[in-house]
Amino acid sequence: MKILGRLLWVGVAAAAAIALGAIAFLRGEHINSLWLVVAAVCSYAVGYRFYGKFIAARVMALDDRRATPAERLRNGHDFEPTNRWIVLGHHFAAIAGPGPLVGPVLAAQFGYLPGTLWIIIGAVLGGAVQDFVILFASIRRDGKSLGQMAREEIGTLGGFTALAAVLMIMVILLAVVALVVVNALRGSPWGTFTIAATMPIALLMGLYLRYWRPGRVLEGSLLGLVLVMTSIFAGRAVAANPALAPIFTISAMGLAIAIILYGFLASALPVWLLLAPRDYLSTFVKLGVVGMLGLGILFVHPELQLPAFTRFVDGTGPVFAGKVFPFCFITIACGAVSGFHSLISSGTTPKLIAKETHACPVGYGSMLAESFVAIMAMVAACVLHPGVYFAVNSPAGVVGANPGAAVATISSWGFPVTVPEMAALARNVGESSLFARTGGAPSLALGMAQIFARSGGGQAMVGFWYHFAIMFEALFILTILDAGTRVGRFMLQDLLGHISKPLGRTSWMPGVFATTAMVVAAWGYFLVQGVRDPLGGINSLWPLFGISNQLLATIALCIGTTILLKMHGRRFLWITCLPLAWLVTVTFSAAWQKIFSPIPAIGFLAQADKLEAALATAGAAGAATTRAVIFNARLDAAICAVLLVMVTAILADSIRVWAGILRGTREARVMESPFVPSELRPEEL
Amino acid sequence: MSRLRRAIGILWAVLRELADESAYQRYLQRHGRAHCGAEWRRFSEERLRAKYARAKCC
Numbered sequence A: 001m002k003i004l005g006r007l008l009w010v011g012v013a014a015a016a017a018i019a020l021g022a023i024a025f026l027r028g029e030h031i032n033s034l035w036l037v038v039a040a041v042c043s044y045a046v047g048y049r050f051y052g053k054f055i056a057a058r059v060m061a062l063d064d065r066r067a068t069p070a071e072r073l074r075n076g077h078d079f080e081p082t083n084r085w086i087v088l089g090h091h092f093a094a095i096a097g098p099g100p101l102v103g104p105v106l107a108a109q110f111g112y113l114p115g116t117l118w119i120i121i122g123a124v125l126g127g128a129v130q131d132f133v134i135l136f137a138s139i140r141r142d143g144k145s146l147g148q149m150a151r152e153e154i155g156t157l158g159g160f161t162a163l164a165a166v167l168m169i170m171v172i173l174l175a176v177v178a179l180v181v182v183n184a185l186r187g188s189p190w191g192t193f194t195i196a197a198t199m200p201i202a203l204l205m206g207l208y209l210r211y212w213r214p215g216r217v218l219e220g221s222l223l224g225l226v227l228v229m230t231s232i233f234a235g236r237a238v239a240a241n242p243a244l245a246p247i248f249t250i251s252a253m254g255l256a257i258a259i260i261l262y263g264f265l266a267s268a269l270p271v272w273l274l275l276a277p278r279d280y281l282s283t284f285v286k287l288g289v290v291g292m293l294g295l296g297i298l299f300v301h302p303e304l305q306l307p308a309f310t311r312f313v314d315g316t317g318p319v320f321a322g323k324v325f326p327f328c329f330i331t332i333a334c335g336a337v338s339g340f341h342s343l344i345s346s347g348t349t350p351k352l353i354a355k356e357t358h359a360c361p362v363g364y365g366s367m368l369a370e371s372f373v374a375i376m377a378m379v380a381a382c383v384l385h386p387g388v389y390f391a392v393n394s395p396a397g398v399v400g401a402n403p404g405a406a407v408a409t410i411s412s413w414g415f416p417v418t419v420p421e422m423a424a425l426a427r428n429v430g431e432s433s434l435f436a437r438t439g440g441a442p443s444l445a446l447g448m449a450q451i452f453a454r455s456g457g458g459q460a461m462v463g464f465w466y467h468f469a470i471m472f473e474a475l476f477i478l479t480i481l482d483a484g485t486r487v488g489r490f491m492l493q494d495l496l497g498h499i500s501k502p503l504g505r506t507s508w509m510p511g512v513f514a515t516t517a518m519v520v521a522a523w524g525y526f527l528v529q530g531v532r533d534p535l536g537g538i539n540s541l542w543p544l545f546g547i548s549n550q551l552l553a554t555i556a557l558c559i560g561t562t563i564l565l566k567m568h569g570r571r572f573l574w575i576t577c578l579p580l581a582w583l584v585t586v587t588f589s590a591a592w593q594k595i596f597s598p599i600p601a602i603g604f605l606a607q608a609d610k611l612e613a614a615l616a617t618a619g620a621a622g623a624a625t626t627r628a629v630i631f632n633a634r635l636d637a638a639i640c641a642v643l644l645v646m647v648t649a650i651l652a653d654s655i656r657v658w659a660g661i662l663r664g665t666r667e668a669r670v671m672e673s674p675f676v677p678s679e680l681r682p683e684e685l
Numbered sequence B: 001m002s003r004l005r006r007a008i009g010i011l012w013a014v015l016r017e018l019a020d021e022s023a024y025q026r027y028l029q030r031h032g033r034a035h036c037g038a039e040w041r042r043f044s045e046e047r048l049r050a051k052y053a054r055a056k057c058c
Helices: A002-025 A033-059 A084-095 A099-110 A112-139 A146-153 A156-185 A189-212 A217-240 A252-268 A275-300 A324-331 A341-345 A356-382 A386-393 A403-412 A419-428 A441-455 A459-496 A509-532 A538-568 A574-596 A604-617 A623-663 B002-018 B021-031 B037-051
Strands: none
Touching: A002 A033, A002 A112, A033 A112, A033 A275, A033 A356, A033 A538, A084 A275, A084 A341, A084 A356, A084 B002, A099 A112, A099 A324, A099 A356, A099 A386, A099 A441, A099 A538, A112 A146, A112 A324, A112 A341, A112 A356, A112 A538, A112 A574, A146 A156, A146 A538, A156 A189, A156 A252, A156 A441, A156 A459, A156 A509, A156 A538, A156 A623, A189 A217, A189 A275, A189 A459, A189 B037, A217 A275, A217 A459, A252 A459, A252 A509, A275 A356, A275 A441, A275 A459, A275 B002, A275 B037, A324 A538, A324 A574, A341 A538, A356 A441, A386 A403, A386 A419, A386 A441, A403 A419, A419 A459, A441 A459, A459 A509, A509 A538, A509 A623, A538 A574, A538 A623, A574 A604, A574 A623, A604 A623, B002 B021, B021 B037
16 A cells, blocks of 8 residues: 555656646647646645645644644634634635736746746745745744744844835735726726626625624625626626716726725725625635636646747846846745735634644645646636737737737737737627736636636627626725725724824724825825836836735745744754745845836836936926826835845844854744643544 | 535535634534624624734735
């Protein structure tokens, strides 16, 4: 039996190696998406079985005889020992957001290979390790948060940097995801109607769950799902109606203003009325769609149309500017390594883990599952013809504002596409145009629609599936906007409460409105900046988001390294130091290039200088807009500089702590809660 | 067959956990109370306040 087991693992490892070899070396023909699926699944299996289990057994020495915080501090609310598969589902639903879907679609401009390799290798050696180590650390420390652990293990600076990084990520994240929605819905009456309909549907669900059928959340969510599906069908009729279509045909700036107003109102409303019901609905839709996409890819196993590499690895890409290194590695954060996960791993999850060994499938395993979501997004983007992919994702400022100019530019890159081809595609999905739909969501929706339509319904259903995919993306993006604004408001109130006591009170409505307005103004500013940006906004905002997310991962891995150092000395440092060194290199390079690159499309300062020069030679026409773009470029450069300083500070502080421990001048006490034997019975799980 | 039943059971339990229905059952058991609208609202308010004080992942 043992020999059979070993042979099986040799077979899985060989399949991973062959599939990775195939996607890396097969050239000159379209490769099938199943190669990516096999490469990913077999690599994850080997990574989990050998690396994850090695860390669990040898490094963390997970011990099921030790009571977890869920058992010791059990209170029926936060702390509750829960079945490991339920915690896994809960954790996966919490970490899976728009990041692993949008990032790979954008990075597909380099071809499928760089992003795919980074998603697989990054997740196995970096992302899953980070999530697992932080989850373990939090379990052994009574479910403490990342900020608390940063303060205890590294110092006050670490704690403060973690807090500041979270705030910065939140503001940039909210702006960038709002921009993704704006770009997906701009000039699309069908999409706008469907998304607008989700709001009264969520309100109805809120009332249903509170007053009509209290506590029947699954029932209410099913009702919401039926109504949302109906609204997608109704959206087609609205788009075809000459009286209604203009009402729902809104410009990018109009949508941005609507989303800013929505963000303000939604985060000031009681959570049970809008946020919570929509969150329930979006969670179930998200899990369902991810499952459907996985089955669809297996069933259809489409061929990838994008090549392994495109010419844009040299940094001249239209989707976003910058070479494959470092920009591929900050564009795909969630899906490979995401610092934000460390907040979840040190949030709800450690308080639900019943046995220490469950941390491996939950921490390490969930990240691998999210990484697979990113692989599916990569497949969905790469099944599009390259010309179509670039026509959808390239901003008008790069390829030209009219369709003729856009197809000429894109075809000149070696990716032929025609105006009639794009017009037919737009007609098929019920849109007036698909040119310059930047942000990743529309091209992901197109790819998903093709896969779903080929799985069932045929071409007649492509329009429905396209808008279903847009609805799915917008639904949880709006939930993130609403919840993020609320959390930002709490953080701000907490801070301002030190200056003025009433401002800190969450029940004082003027304070609530004032702080909500401040948070909305912060992300709203960047959203408007993105809408006005001649390069489409994604070019400047997504790298900022990626850099700030990887900064948080740097903090998490510094904490992990400190803990491993205290537990084992130098012996296992490489486990966290390897991904840490890579992330620091990537974050530094990307941030440095975004500030100082002499190429205006990459460097914020170079862009500002170029526009300044143009302003001096041009007349007054458009001067105010250009000045605003110049100011924004300099502001983005300043934000990048702050992120760079924060990475330097947290790293320097950590190195100081590590050197002290290694020299023996600093106490290396492991700050775990004392051992208490577990008394949980198997039937309690 | 029993494995399939178990898998469906786990999936159902995950959905109930995500819907906060299991947490509500635990709340009722812990406090020795019976389900009613007011009880759900009390539970839900406390639960949602804690839930939405934390950032949602990207």
